[in-house]
Amino acid sequence: MIIGGGAEGLDVLEKAHALGLNVVCINKKKHFREAFLPYVEHVVLTDYEHVENLVAIARGLHQLFPLDGVISLTEASLLPTAYVCEALGLRGNTVESVRRLKDKVSMRRRLDEVGLSPVVARVGERLEDIHAFVAEHGLPFVMKPTDASGSLGIFKIFEPSQIAPAWEAFQQLKLPRFLLEEFLDGPEISVETLSFHGRHVMVTATDKLITEDTCVEIGHAVPAPLDAGTREEVYALVHAFLDAMGLKEGPAHTELKLTKKGPRIVEGHNRNPGGRVTELVTLACGVDIKSTALAWACGMGEPLVEVPTPKGGAAIRHVQPIPGTVREISGLEALKQEEGCVDVRVLVKVGGRVNPMRSGEDRIGHVIARGATVQEAILRGEQLASRVRILTDPDRAAVAA
Ligand SMILES: Nc1ncnc2c1ncn2[C@@H]1O[C@H](COP(=O)(O)OP(=O)(O)OP(=O)(O)O)[C@@H](O)[C@H]1O
Ligand SMILES: [Mg+2]
Structure with missing residues (x-):
């Protein structure tokens, strides 16, 4: 069963078809594409974020067409997918770990508990909370939503004069609270991993180029050009991060900043990287993350043990x-x-x-x-x-x- 996804999910459906899987597709009407039809056997159009309905639908389908596995194609369906996996006892991550990854406040709290990647972070609701943060921790800092993606509502504050406009703009998003974080200065990378029953395989690190002010991703490169010592340090941190989040199965995409004090976690997701990063990984490392994750979710194929040395770069x-x-x-x-x-x-x-x-x-x-x-x-x-x-x-x- 594949839940969610718009046009960008088409290649996963193609890969599922190529693996010989019979796909049950659950999607919102507005995201379903006619182009999906050649690759799917059954389609249910519903608001899959209504988890109670989704689980009932999944149970019914499971009785008719026993499901081998369930995967999510999009950010919005990660948590619903975890509910289905738990309800049907299928291979996947727990609701608790997926929720922890999605909520940046819970993620930071958990990292603090286990003493990993120290980053000063506070939740706020009012303008006074921002001033209190600055009085205690100084500038610069970042203000962002506690659970969003696509670099929506990220404000980097370097000067006191930037606080009022950022507060004004943030209010337009109509979110009840925000996260304030110390500014992590340094190059930005991500690490792409695949987990098999709690064993995490570091597939590669990805170098990321972003626009200075708006943080839009305008370039990626694989493998990130890191020296051996940094790569080891980064991989050790990501390994411990995934353990701390309780992630056990499938792909993850962990974003980090390489600061002068060492690598620091920005956030992590239990999904494939966006954009065309997976293609870069296939070109440079010879590993098809999407197909491997699909096969593993459905109990097919062997877990990845080792990642071949990259043959070049992309x-x-x-x-x-x-x-x-x-x-x-x-x-x-x-x-x-x-x-x-x-x-x-x-x-x-x-x-x-x-x-x-x-x-x-x-x-x-x-x-x-x-x-x-x-x-x-x-x-x-x-x-x-x-x-x-x-x-x-x-x-x-x-x-x-
Ligand atoms: N504490 C921080 N210090 C410095 N830069 C930060 C910090 N937090 C976020 N950023 C910058 O803002 C970008 C987006 O932040 P984050 O990944 O938390 O939000 P997002 O909306 O989930 O992003 P996306 O979906 O684009 O990955 C980061 O990739 C990073 O460049
Ligand atoms: Mg991000």
Whole structure:
């Protein structure tokens, strides 16, 4: 059974089909795509976040078509999936551990309990809570939702003058509380893992490039170019983190900052990494995280024991044309012929819009490159992305600014 997912989940359905699995698909009506139909046997369109209904539906289906496993395709279905796994006794993670991962306050509390990745963090509800935090811990700090994704509502505060505008903007999100964290300074990476009955396999570390102000992910590279000592330290921390969260099965994506005081956890998810990171992992490391996780969830195949030494590197770089209305797109076919170019994709058409990079939704194209080393892949990715010609007529307001 596969729960949730929009167009980005199509490749998992294809992989399930390729593994010979008969898929029962549970999705919200607005996210179901006609393109899913060739890969699914049965479909139930329902609000799967109504957990009581979902469990009842899953029980009924399980009687008719005994389920081998259940996986989630999207952030919103992680917790519902854990409920189904628990109710039907299927391989998966407990509701408790998934809830702990999703709620950044519980996650930090648990890390404090076990003495891992010390990060000053406080929950707040009012403007006074922010001032009290600053009086005690100083600047800079980060204000963010306790449970959100897609870098929604993340505010980095370096100056006292930034507090009032951030508070104003945060209120627009209509969330009852926020998390204040010490600012973790340093390069950002993630670690992709697969767990088998509580044994965690570190598949790779991923280097992440984000926009300075809005934290939008505009590049990833695998394997992250870490020295052996740092990699060991990071892997040991992620190992202990997953144990502390109680994660036992399947994929996880743990985000970290490499600070001067050592690696620190930003957050973790028990799901595949987003974007096209899994493809980079397959290109560089020869491990197909999605297929391995699917097979394991359904009791097929052997657990992964060792990850082969990476054969090279792979990188994705998003293009960043000047915001405005697209006038011309050219040169894509020629780029595809370049050495090391794996994919060039532009999602916008002539007459379409290029927005400033405020969230992942504003990414309109990318290049994927491979190389003998990750450094070579990054360099190629950057060079190729800079040659994607998307000419825009900038907005008048932007020109005036
Ligand atoms: N304490 C912190 N110090 C420095 N940067 C931070 C901190 N917390 C978050 N960030 C930055 O903000 C980004 C988004 O934060 P976080 O991952 O907690 O939120 P999210 O909305 O779940 O993100 P996403 O879904 O994009 O991964 C991080 O990747 C990091 O760049
Ligand atoms: Mg994150």
